Amino acid sequence: xxxxxxxxxxxxxxxxxxxxxxxxxxxxxxxxxxxxxxxxxxxxxxxxxxxxxxxxxxxxxxxxxxxxxxxxxxxxxxxxxxxxxxxxxxxxxxxxxxxxxxxxxxxxxxxxxxxxx
Amino acid sequence: xxxxxxxxxxxxxxxxxxxxxxxxxxxxxxxxxxxxxxxxxxxxxxxxxxxxxxxxxxxxxxxxxxxxxxxxxxxxxxxxxxxxxxxxxxxxxxxxxxxxxxxxxxxxxxx
Numbered sequence: 001x002x003x004x005x006x007x008x009x010x011x012x013x014x015x016x017x018x019x020x021x022x023x024x025x026x027x028x029x030x031x032x033x034x035x036x037x038x039x040x041x042x043x044x045x046x047x048x049x050x051x052x053x054x055x056x057x058x059x060x061x062x063x064x065x066x067x068x069x070x071x072x073x074x075x076x077x078x079x080x081x082x083x084x085x086x087x088x089x090x091x092x093x094x095x096x097x098x099x100x101x102x103x104x105x106x107x108x109x110x111x112x113x114x115x116x117x
Numbered sequence: 118x119x120x121x122x123x124x125x126x127x128x129x130x131x132x133x134x135x136x137x138x139x140x141x142x143x144x145x146x147x148x149x150x151x152x153x154x155x156x157x158x159x160x161x162x163x164x165x166x167x168x169x170x171x172x173x174x175x176x177x178x179x180x181x182x183x184x185x186x187x188x189x190x191x192x193x194x195x196x197x198x199x200x201x202x203x204x205x206x207x208x209x210x211x212x213x214x215x216x217x218x219x220x221x222x223x224x225x226x227x228x
Contacts, residue, residue, distance in 0.1 A: 006160065032214065034215070034216070041221075041223075042220070042221070043206065043218045043219065043220045043221050044161075044206070044216075044218050046215060046216070049215065093160050093161065095161075095216070097214065099214075103214070104149050104166075104168060104210070105163075106151075106163070106210070106216060107163075108153075108160040108161040108162070108163075109160050110159050110160040111158070111159060111160040113158070
């Protein structure tokens with residue numbers, strides 16, 4: 001079945017530094033990638049949607065200059081948290097969709113636990 | 118806009134008990150409906166889905182039927198196991214292919 005690899009699975013960084021999270025579709029073409037943020041014991045909040053080769057579309061209230069999303073190929077999307085602060089600490093999850101072969105299917109990565117100290 | 122309302126947890130059951138987690142939705146058009154499961158510290162795994170009215174999704178003993186008349190997609194399992202302990206999310210995808218999630222229901226199954 002479809003597999004999405006997300007890493008790192010956890011990362012600790014100092015306040016003010018930037019962190020990059022990668023999301024790769026291993027056996028299908030991810031025409032669309034979704035990035036979510038999840039706070040403890042809460043649901044997933046969609047941050048942005050990106051289509052391969054296009055700029056990401058951010059949800060209301062999400063700072064696009066802080067959360068940089070790149071989707072340069074059909075198998076890789078990255079989320080960079082720039083100038084991270086403790087309030088950015090969270091669980092980030094990516095999801096990929098193959099809009100051609102399986103438009104109704106969504107495959108999730110295993111998530112990245114970011115802690116900013 | 119689209120929305121999903123699911124039963125607030127936590128839900129605690131004994132092994133072999135019957136499980137129901139209620140889920141209702143509001144959406145325009147004909148959404149697809151999903152149940153996802155999340156184990157601690159992990160991403161989401163698709164449990165089952167249904168793409169049109171009256172479809173029944175099933176997997177690992179779990180079932181849910183897409184009821185358009187009641188806008189519901191309740192999750193059921195006849196006999197839960199300790200290994201079913203996790204957070205369950207109901208979700209829908211609309212015409213824009215974005216997933217809208219419910220708040221999640223924590224299920225704990227005791228031996």
